[in-house]
Amino acid sequence: MSSIHYPESTDLRGLLKFAPEEGLIWLGEHRMLLLHAGALSELRKELIASVGQEQARRILTRMGFASGMRDAELSRRTRGSADPAEAFVMGPQLHMLEGCARVEPVRLEINQPGCTFYGEFIWHHSWEAEAHVQAFGEVENPVCWMMIGYASGYTSAFMGRFILFREVECAATGVEHCRIVGKPVEEWPDADQLRPYFEADSIVGRLLELREEIEAMRRTIACPRKTPDLIGNSAGFLHAYDLVARAAVTNVSVLLLGETGVGKERFARTLHELSPRKDAAFVAVNCAALPDELIESELFGVERGAFTGAHASRAGKFERADGGTLFLDEVGELPLSAQAKLLRVLQEGEIERLGDERTRKVNVRLVAATNVDLLRAVNAGTFRRDLFYRLNVYPVTIPPLRERVGDIPTLVEAMMRRFETLHGKRLSGISDKAMHALKNHSWPGNVRELENVIERGVILAPLNGLVEVEHLFIGAAPESGLQQQLNASGSLDTMQQTNSIDLPDAVLDSGIELDAFEQALLNRAVERAGGNLSAAARLLGMTRPQLNYRLKKRLC
Structure with missing residues (x-):
């Protein structure tokens, strides 16, 4: 593909929502932060000074990689039915929307069925190159580590295989702009030297793991x-x-x-x-x-x-x-x-x-x-x-659960693992917005209610996808509130936020078989009715004999 044009970015701007009264910014279901570039630059500088350039590069690369993987999930949801190239360039467009650089596409060859990929892009106004020069002056080697991690993480998640980008030109070395090239990791002759920057087994990582183990031992003793x-x-x-x-x-x-x-x-x-x-x-x-x-x-x-x-x-x-x-x-x-x-x-x-x-x-x-x-x-x-x-x-x-909100993330993680095993389903986790909704729910039914909500979320979430708000609170009153959205001129327009779900689409997207969904629905109705089959039948809008027939059919 020699000539690349970005599609209209209305769908991207629609993902970015500001709720200033609540202190929240959302990109799709992911919570975002509007940070001063100078503050992030200072953090970057402190990392290099405290753990050294190699370890700082590893940490920042992995931070970018995680960010890119999350944006790839947004791409699948937003442009999943589009042409592969049009869907892919949502990553560069998001990178621009997030203020990292102006991304100019040079060359893109993408073939998802054959898993072939080659991408070349130019970064103008790279925040990371500018931050490094401001802190250390011009250098000999490329330094846009977090941004390279983003490009690699986004592309790897999009393609379903490890695609490694490297910076072949960097503005921090005195050239006009940064240039990056990405292709499958095995096609890079020095891949073994580059891989460690994307892996978690760093000295700092091991020290952090050791500290967590010590804290866990202290909690166990106490x-x-x-x-x-x-x-x-x-x-x-x-x-x-x-x-x-x-x-x-x-x-x-x-x-x-x-x-x-x-x-x-x-x-x-x-x-x-x-x-x-x-x-x-x-x-x-x-x-x-x-x-x-x-x-x-x-x-x-x-x-x-x-x-x-x-x-x-x-x-x-x-x-x-x-x-x-x-x-x-x-x-x-x-x-x-x-x-x-x-x-x-x-x-x-x-x-x-x-x-x-x-x-x-x-x-x-x-x-x-x-x-x-x-x-x-x-x-x-x-x-x-x-x-x-x-x-x-x-x-x-x-x-009650509302008095132990800090326990909700740990409870959710354990419940999700259990229900993924129970329903034979693999998910990539739970979205930031879904977790925010769980923490802000009043939980009149406490842990038992949370358990029911998480099981429903696991059933309705798409395979390998995220559990989102719409998968959790079906039938609940829509969440409404004033939010602001970015328009084409870069200004904020006030909008009314509502959450709703199309149940048939959600079930189809979840990948669960009809029989398994019906069984889960029957079991939940019986559970909610406290074992009273007549009450369970009323919840399902059927007679008790009809419910008995379906339950007995499941046992055959």
Whole structure:
């Protein structure tokens, strides 16, 4: 391709949005910063002075490489259906939009099916060359390391193979402008000398890794984790974890308090795993899910003939948890008769099956949980005062997710890995705007709600792509707010921002098979309805027999 013309850049300008009242700038789903070039130049100068030119070059090259890879993802989304050359030059156009240089195309040969590439461009007004000359004067070798990293990262991501650009002329050496040439790495005779600048195994990188390992060891010593279920480093989370860890080595009954979805059962399981009882059973009971007439038989067991339908003797949850831990979720929902028997177990360590006159000794650690105000229930006469005081010996309050926003990125990363494995799907991560939306959501359903949102995002995101805002909050009220967009003259126009999603397109772009999507949808409806198939059917707009048919078909 000898004559290269940039297409109209309206689509690029449409990606760049300013929200000055929120202190945010977006390029597509990626957060951007409007920095003084002088500040970045000073950082560059300090890097060279502190770690040396070779290590500084490596760090800056990799910074540019990461930036270029992100812009390539924008190119695929914005011009994915265009001619390969027209789609590719979005990279140079973005580099100009971002203020790095004026990029003049010289030669571009691109063949994606055959994976052949050759590109040659001229940079006018390179910020990096100007910064280097200002700090160190003219030099003998090219110095636009971050910009070379950008060109290589963008092209490598665009082509799906490592394309290495090198600067064959640089304005910092006294010539008029910079000239860069890019081609597959194996076509460069000195590729082995150039590769290390794009790799992470630098001395500085190793030192940083070592520092992270030391910090991780310190956190482990301060708060040893033996279970993978709990994730977090916020002050409120660590305080709750510390209380649970201290209780684990004792036999004290623990009362877990917190809103729905904060992870009370996971804390209970962690307490069990940290305790000397870890090799015995952990038995969980949701008191709210059991009919009043069955609660006592479920908890304490039943003897044959105790009531109509009791055709055989059966051990209750307390006996099954003997030697281990019994977790009673929503303990505030227990009827008063069951509360009296529970109090006896806590005081005497013995239970009595329904229809039996014998008592049986049990050795059970009780962990109870509730999201209601038990003291208010005591005053209302629906919860026994003596049982409340017996349970409230060691209360642990688990903070809601909105009070531990700093834990959200770590939780999201772990959840994404799990759901990618579960759904057999590979993604490149989550966009900055999506993470910003997750951090600013109120999370009435807490960690459980976050888990559901992330699973939906993994299902709807395109293969090898990013999870974006539109994949997360389907059906939610559109986010609206004043934003400003760059017009053709370089001025800012005010616009109204809305987020919406075309669900059929999102499902098609996600790459998930129809059967797998239907299965996930059915499972989510049943989960949201708490196992009630009639309620799940109503959520799906179908009858219970229709839902039963689909569920049974999945099992065949």
